Amino acid sequence: MAPLLTMSGITKSFPGVRALDGVDLDVEPGEVHCLLGQNGAGKSTLIKVLSGAHQPDGGEITWQGEPVRLPTPVSAMRLGIATIYQELDLVEHVSVTENVFLGHEVASRGVIRPREARARTAELLARLGHPEIDPGTLISRLSAAGAQIVSMARALSHDVRMIIMDEPSAALDPDEVDNLFRIVRDLTADGVAVVYISHRLEEIRRIGDRVSVLKDGRVAARDLPARTTPTDEVVALMTGRDTQHAFPERSARDAAGPSVLRVEGLARAGEFAPLDLEVRPGEIVGLAGLVGSGRSEILETIYGARRPSAGRVLVDDRPVRPGDIPAAVRAGIGLAPEERKSQALLMLESVTRNVSVSSLPRFSRGGWLDRVRERDRARARTRELALAPDEPERQVSTFSGGNQQKVVLARWLLRECRVLLLDEPTRGVDVGARAELYAVIRRLADSGVCVLLVSSEVPEVLGLADRVLVLREGAVVHRAPSRELDEHRVLDLVMEGGPA
Amino acid sequence: MTPPTSVAPEAETPSAAKQGPAGRRIRIDVRHLSLLGVLLALVVVGAITKPDEFLATDNFRLILTQASVIGVVTVGVTFVIIGGGIDLSVGAIVALASVWATTVATQEYGLAGMLLCSLLVGLGCGLVNGLLIAYGPMVPFIATLAMLASARGLALQISDGKTQVVTVQSVLDLGVPDSYVLGVPPIVLVFLGVGVLGWLVLNRTTFGRRTVAVGGNPEASRLAGIAVKRQRLLLYLLSGLCCGIAAFLLIILTGSGQNTNGNLYELDAIAAAIIGGTLLSGGRGTILGSVLGVLVFTTITNLFALNNLQTDVQQIAKGAIIVAAVLVQKGRFTP
Numbered sequence: 067m068a069p070l071l072t073m074s075g076i077t078k079s080f081p082g083v084r085a086l087d088g089v090d091l092d093v094e095p096g097e098v099h100c101l102l103g104q105n106g107a108g109k110s111t112l113i114k115v116l117s118g119a120h121q122p123d124g125g126e127i128t129w130q131g132e133p134v135r136l137p138t139p140v141s142a143m144r145l146g147i148a149t150i151y152q153e154l155d156l157v158e159h160v161s162v163t164e165n166v167f168l169g170h171e172v173a174s175r176g177v178i179r180p181r182e183a184r185a186r187t188a189e190l191l192a193r194l195g196h197p198e199i200d201p202g203t204l205i206s207r208l209s210a211a212g213a214q215i216v217s218m219a220r221a222l223s224h225d226v227r228m229i230i231m232d233e234p235s236a237a238l239d240p241d242e243v244d245n246l247f248r249i250v251r252d253l254t255a256d257g258v259a260v261v262y263i264s265h266r267l268e269e270i271r272r273i274g275d276r277v278s279v280l281k282d283g284r285v286a287a288r289d290l291p292a293r294t295t296p297t298d299e300v301v302a303l304m305t306g307r308d309t310q311h312a313f314p315e316r317s318a319r320d321a322a323g324p325s326v327l328r329v330e331g332l333a334r335a336g337e338f339a340p341l342d343l344e345v346r347p348g349e350i351v352g353l354a355g356l357v358g359s360g361r362s363e364i365l366e367t368i369y370g371a372r373r374p375s376a377g378r379v380l381v382d383d384r385p386v387r388p389g390d391i392p393a394a395v396r397a398g399i400g401l402a403p404e405e406r407k408s409q410a411l412l413m414l415e416s417v418t419r420n421v422s423v424s425s426l427p428r429f430s431r432g433g434w435l436d437r438v439r440e441r442d443r444a445r446a447r448t449r450e451l452a453l454a455p456d457e458p459e460r461q462v463s464t465f466s467g468g469n470q471q472k473v474v475l476a477r478w479l480l481r482e483c484r485v486l487l488l489d490e491p492t493r494g495v496d497v498g499a500r501a502e503l504y505a506v507i508r509r510l511a512d513s514g515v516c517v518l519l520v521s522s523e524v525p526e527v528l529g530l531a532d533r534v535l536v537l538r539e540g541a542v543v544h545r546a547p548s549r550e551l552d553e554h555r556v557l558d559l560v561m562e563g564g565p566a
Numbered sequence: 567m568t569p570p571t572s573v574a575p576e577a578e579t580p581s582a583a584k585q586g587p588a589g590r591r592i593r594i595d596v597r598h599l600s601l602l603g604v605l606l607a608l609v610v611v612g613a614i615t616k617p618d619e620f621l622a623t624d625n626f627r628l629i630l631t632q633a634s635v636i637g638v639v640t641v642g643v644t645f646v647i648i649g650g651g652i653d654l655s656v657g658a659i660v661a662l663a664s665v666w667a668t669t670v671a672t673q674e675y676g677l678a679g680m681l682l683c684s685l686l687v688g689l690g691c692g693l694v695n696g697l698l699i700a701y702g703p704m705v706p707f708i709a710t711l712a713m714l715a716s717a718r719g720l721a722l723q724i725s726d727g728k729t730q731v732v733t734v735q736s737v738l739d740l741g742v743p744d745s746y747v748l749g750v751p752p753i754v755l756v757f758l759g760v761g762v763l764g765w766l767v768l769n770r771t772t773f774g775r776r777t778v779a780v781g782g783n784p785e786a787s788r789l790a791g792i793a794v795k796r797q798r799l800l801l802y803l804l805s806g807l808c809c810g811i812a813a814f815l816l817i818i819l820t821g822s823g824q825n826t827n828g829n830l831y832e833l834d835a836i837a838a839a840i841i842g843g844t845l846l847s848g849g850r851g852t853i854l855g856s857v858l859g860v861l862v863f864t865t866i867t868n869l870f871a872l873n874n875l876q877t878d879v880q881q882i883a884k885g886a887i888i889v890a891a892v893l894v895q896k897g898r899f900t901p
Binding site: 179246356369391395401403408409410411412413414415419423424426427430433434435437477504 | 770772773776778779783791793
C-alpha cells in the first residue's frame with residue numbers, strides 16, 4: 067500500500083539542543099502507528115512538525131505522494147491532519163458545539179447556523195460513543211474524559227485523513243480507554259491513519275499495528291510489530307547508554323545522622339496516596355515516575371504550595387505548618403520548581419535580585435535593605451556555583467538554561483536551606499551543562515543538604531540519587547537503593563507497575 | 567568578556583564597573599532623560615508663545631501646586647501597577663476623603679482631626695480594595711471599579727452635592743503665601759516628601775523589592791516564599807493612604823471639600839505612570855518616571871490654558887502623548 071505520509075531526514079534544532087536528528091517516519095492509511103520514546107527523545111517535536119506548529123530545519127515531508135510544506139497548523143488541517151494534544155486546547159467557557167467548530171463555524175455569509183451546528187455536533191458525539199454529552203454544555207462542566215471526546219469530535223469535524231493522539235489515555239479510566247480504542251478501530255476501518263503516542267506498553271500491544279522508537283532525536287527502530295515485540299526489546303531500544311549523563315562519584319561515607327526531612331503519611335486526595343519518606347543530611351533521594359504519577363504534586367505539597375489532605379512534614383522533628391510556603395521556607399525547605407521561567411525566576415530582574423529574593427530579611431534592618439551586603443553575599447553564592455558569565459547585575463533572562471538553574475540553586479544556598487526539593491533540575495538544560503549541574507547538586511548534598519529529586523529521566527534519577535522511590539499513579543510501587551536498580555527495571559515499574 | 571560600551575551609572579566600585587551590559591539601568595535613565603527633554607521643550611514652547619506669563623515665578627509655583635495633588639496619587643498608583651495591579655478608585659477615594667474631612671462635624675476637631683479623617687478614609691477604602699483583591703480574590707479592575715462607584719456615591723450622599731467650605735483657619739493658612747517655605751508652598755513640599763519617600767521605599771526596602779517581584783512574576787514570588795497576598799493588601803493600603811494625603815492637599819488648595827473632586831484622577835495617574843515607563847503588566851517602573859510624567863501633563867495643561875486653547879484640544883494632545891510615549895518604549899523594550 068502506498069504510504070499516506072512519509073517523513074525523511076527531518077531535523078530540528080533549538081538553542082543548545084538537537085531535538086530531531088534525521089528522523090524518518092512513514093504512516094499508511096488505516097494503520098495505528100505507535101511512537102515510543104523517553105521524555106526528551108523528540109516525540110513532541112516530531113508531532114509539532116507534523117501539525118505545522120514547528121518548522122523543520124531540514125528534511126522532506128510527502129503527503130499522498132506529493133511533497134508538502136506545513137507552514138501553519140491551518141495548512142496541516144487542510145490536508146486532513148488533526149492533532150489531539152496531551153494538554154487539551156479547548157476554550158473553557160463556551161459550549162461544546164462552539165469548540166467543535168471553532169475556526170470553521172457552520173455559517174452562511176458570516177451568520178452562524180446554530181441548529182445545524184448543534185445537530186452535526188450531536189452526530190459526531192454519537193459516533194464517538196458519547197451521545198449523552200449535550201452539545202450546549204460548557205467545556206468547564208465536562209470531565210477530563212468528556213473534554214477529550216470533544217477534542218476528538220473537533221478533529222473529526224474536519225475531513226480528516228490522519229489523527230495524531232498524544233497520550234490520549236493519560237486522563238482516562240479503563241472503561242473510557244475501551245471506548246477510545248473502539249473509536250480508533252472505527253476510524254482505521256474508514257482508512258484514517260492514527261499516530262498513537264503512549265507510555266503504556268500494554269495499550270500499544272492492544273491497539274497498535276507498527277511501532278517506531280525514538281531516542282535522542284533519532285529513530286532507534288522502525289517497523290516493529292506492535293503486538294509481538296517483547297517489552298524487553300522495546301525498553302532496551304528506548305534506553306541504552308548514552309554520553310550525556312556523566313554523574314559525579316557518590317561520597318564514600320554513607321549518609322549518617324538523624325533524618326532532617328521526615329514525611330509522615332502525607333497525601334492529597336486524587337493526586338497521591340499516603341507517603342512516608344525520610345531524607346538524611348548528605349543524601350539524595352530520587353522520585354521516579356511518569357508525568358501524572360504525582361511526583362511534582364508531592365514536592366509541592368511538602369513545600370506548602372499545596373495543602374495536604376492528610377499527613378505531615380517535619381524538619382528536624384518539628385512539624386511544618388501545612389499549605390504555608392513562607393513557613394516551609396522558614397523551616398529550611400527550598401524548591402527549584404519544574405518550570406524555571408514561569409515558576410522560579412523574575413525574568414526582568416538581575417541575577418542578584420533573583421538570588422536574594424528569598425532571603426531579603428537577612429539584608430535588612432527595619433525593612434531597609436543593605437544593598438552592598440546583599441550583592442556581596444549573592445555574588446559569593448553564584449561564584450560557588452561557577453555561574454557563567456560571572457555578572458550578577460545582568461538580567462537573568464540573558465543566561466542559558468543551566469546557568470538559570472544555578473541562579474535558582476544559589477537562591478536556596480543563600481537561604482542556607484536544609485532541604486532542597488528539585489523538580490526536573492535539568493529540563494531545558496544543554497547536554498554539556500548537565501554534568502556540571504549534577505556535580506553542583508552532589509556538592510550541595512555533600513555539604514549536608516537533604517536533596518529530594520524528581521526527574522522524568524530515569525538515568526538521571528539512578529545516576530544522582532542514593533535511594534529511589536518509584537511512583538505509579540500516585541503510589542510508591544517500589545523503594546530501593548539506586549545501586550540495586552537499573553534503567554530497565556525502573557521503566558518496567560513505571561510503565562507496568564509490576565515486577566519485570 | 568567584551569569591553570563595556572557604556573558604564574552603568576551606579577558603577578561606584580571597580581567590580582561594578584566591570585558589569586558592562588547593565589543595560590536596564592541605562593535604558594531607564596534614557597527614558598528619564600527623554601521625559602526631561604520633553605519637559606524642557608514644553609518650557610521652550612511656553613517661553614516663546616507667552617514669555618511674560620509662562621516664565622513668571624508664580625506660574626511655576628502654580629504648575630507645581632497643581633501637579634502636587636495628582637502627583638501624590640500617582641506615586642501610590644505607580645506602586646500598585648508595579649505590583650501587578652491597577653487602582654481605578656483613586657479619584658473617588660480622593661473625593662470621599664475630601665468630603666468626609668470637611669463635614670461640619672469633622673471640622674470641629676480642627677486641622678488634626680481633618681487630616682486624620684482624610685488619611686483614615688483613604689486607608690479604609692484601600693483596605694477594602696486590598697482585602698477584596700488579595701483574599702477575595704477579585705480581579706483588581708473589577709474590585710476598584712466597584713470602589714470607584716461606591717465611594718463617589720457615598721461622597722455625594724455625605725455632601726448632598728454641596729460644596730463644603732472650610733472654616734478652620736489653620737487649614738486655610740496652609741494655602742496662603744505666608745506659609746511658603748523659601749517660596750515653596752507646603753503642598754509642594756508634601757509632594758516632594760511623598761516622592762522621595764516613595765523612591766526610597768521602592769528602591770531601598772524589602773517592601774519595594776517584593777512589590778517588583780510580585781508584579782513581575784506572582785507565581786515565582788509565591789514559590790520563593792513571599793507572602794503574595796499580604797503584599798497585595800499592603801499595596802492597596804498604600805494607594806489609599808496616598809489618596810488620603812492628596813485629598814487633604816486638595817482641601818488646602820481649594821478651601822473646600824466637594825464630591826466632584828478628583829474626577830478622572832485614575833486615568834491621569836495611570837497615564838502619568840505609563841509615560842513614566844511603568845509597565846502596565848507589572849514588575850517594572852520608577853517613581854521618578856511617574857513624577858516626570860505628572861509634570862509633563864501639568865505643564866501641558868498650563869501651556870494650553872495660557873494660550874487660551876480649549877480643554878478638548880488638551881485632551882487630544884494628552885492622548886497623542888500617551889500613544890507616542892508607549893510606542894517609544896516598545897522600541898526600547900524589545901529584548
